[in-house]
Amino acid sequence: MAQTEVLLTKQPAPQTIDPCELPPKVYDVACNTGAHTSSGLATAGFRTAKYLMDEWYQNSYARYHQAFSDRDFSERQRHESQQLAAETGALAQRTQQDSTMKVGERLEEMHCWKSNLQQEVEDLTSETDLLLAQKLRLERALDASALPFSIAIDNLQCRDRRQHPDLVRDYVEEELLKEAELIRYIQELLKRTIQQVLNQIRLNREQKEACEMGFSDKVESYNIDQTCSRYHNNSTDVQFHLHSTKFEESASTPESWAKYTQDMLLRAERERLGSVNLRSLIDSILRDTSEDLRLQADAVNRAFGRRCEELEDAQNKLKYHLQRTLREITDQEHQIAALKQAIKDKEAPLRVAQTRLYQRARRPNVELCRDRAQFRLLSEVEELNMSLTMLRDKLQDAEQALRNLEDSRMALEKDLAVKANSLFIDRQKCMAHRHRYPTVLQLAGYQ
Structure with missing residues (x-):
């Protein structure tokens, strides 16, 4: 049967190993070079499902190494997590303070x-x-x-x-x-x-x-x-709002x-x-x-x-002229009466003179003489007729003057009435009404 060659690393005698330290030397995994893992027919039926001692040690050391690696990684992760937590906490605090500011x-x-x-x-x-x-x-x-x-x-x-x-x-x-x-x-x-x-x-x-x-x-x-x-980390009325970071389209800029x-x-x-x-x-x-x-x-x-x-001045002048006119009318009336009396007084001498001439005209024959008496009677009648003509003319003039004075009196009286009416309108109607004229304060809107 083929011999199985097992290559094993030589190890020193077993020593006490600190479980927190890696073993100083790791066994290599045994490698079988033959087609079978057994060294002989005597071991047939006992080798197929079993590990060698070196394999057992190798497996143990692998477990130790894996535990050490996991602990080391966990420790590093723990330190990094603590550092990250501290940094993120400080950052969050600074950010919150800055946001609050x-x-x-x-x-x-x-x-x-x-x-x-x-x-x-x-x-x-x-x-x-x-x-x-x-x-x-x-x-x-x-x-x-x-x-x-x-x-x-x-x-x-x-x-x-x-x-x-x-x-x-x-x-x-x-x-x-x-x-x-x-x-x-x-x-x-x-x-x-x-x-x-x-x-x-x-x-x-x-x-x-x-x-x-x-x-x-x-x-x-x-x-x-x-x-x-006023919000802080211990506030009770704060909660998550997932979509609060989205800017509104209608938002304004500062x-x-x-x-x-x-x-x-x-x-x-x-x-x-x-x-x-x-x-x-x-x-x-x-x-x-x-x-x-x-x-x-x-x-x-x-x-x-x-x-x-x-108007008052004109009224006073009109009154003055009216008084003078009335006085003149009175005088003229007296003068007319005097003229009429004078004319009447001339009628008797004229009748006497004319009667004398009439009687003397009846003298007979040569007695009808143009003596001085006859001439004087003729001149007397002529003088009397002339005087009567002059008196009658003067009477007509006086009467015309009286009529003119009466017209003037009527005109003056009418003009006085007009002036009185004008004064009444200007003084009693207009000026009295103008006493109600507003004051400057009223016109300025203060009252």
Whole structure:
């Protein structure tokens, strides 16, 4: 039978081995070179399922080596795990602290913008209230301008009831027309200004609403970030959110976020400054219009005073001339009576003279002589007729003069009535009505 060659490494005598150390020398696995593993027929039936001693030692040492390797690997893994756990713990702590700091910085930045928005909302609210007060002033001024306009129109209508020849387009009427035109212009200006104020109030409220919405969003975001800043590892209300790391498509960038808020503040500030400028313009308009109306009212009052003085002066002169005319009428009437009496007184001498001539014309024959008595009687009759003609002519002139005086008296009395009517209209109707003219404060919308 073939001999089985077994190659074994020579080993020293067995020694006590530390289980934590590898054996100093490892046996090689036995290699059989023949076709059979037995060395002879005597061992047939006992060798097939058994290991050799060297194989047993080799297997034991392999187990020791594997246990040592596993322990060494486990120890290294344990040290690496401890180191990794410490490093990741420190990293997580630093990252959490940095995230908390970043959230805190975001809170500070958001608080700044939130405060700016809140201040802008308060400023817009105050500015809108001030603009509403100016609008109320404009409405009061517009209402107050209705009375001067009605006074001016009433004055013009009253003066249209003047009688000729006082129905003239004098400087009082010109000043009243200027006043009416000025009031119409001021009313149109106030209406346009009120409309402009309404538009500005609408813009202020729109910007205020936008700032309030931005402020509300900032407050909600601030509360969320403030809640996030209070979270820690021992918080009980934290949990896993697997999809929370995904960015929303509609999310803004810090630049766009800051620009959006800044643009909102700029628009609000622009409208607020526009409102401030409009209030200043309203103050200027109300001041100028009230002063213009008051100056024009004073001009009208001065014109009325001057016209009334002229009417009084004309009335006094008319009264003076009427008195003189009445006195002259009386004197003329007396003169007419005297002329009539003079004419009547001339009739008797004329009858005497004519009777004498008539009787002497009956003298007979040569006695009918043209003596000096005859010539004197003729001249007497001629003188008397001439005197009567002159007296009658003078009587006609006197009567015509009396008629002229009567016409003049009637004209003077009528003119006096006209002047009295004009004075009554200007003084009692117009000037008394103008005492109700609003004050400068009322025209400026303060009352």
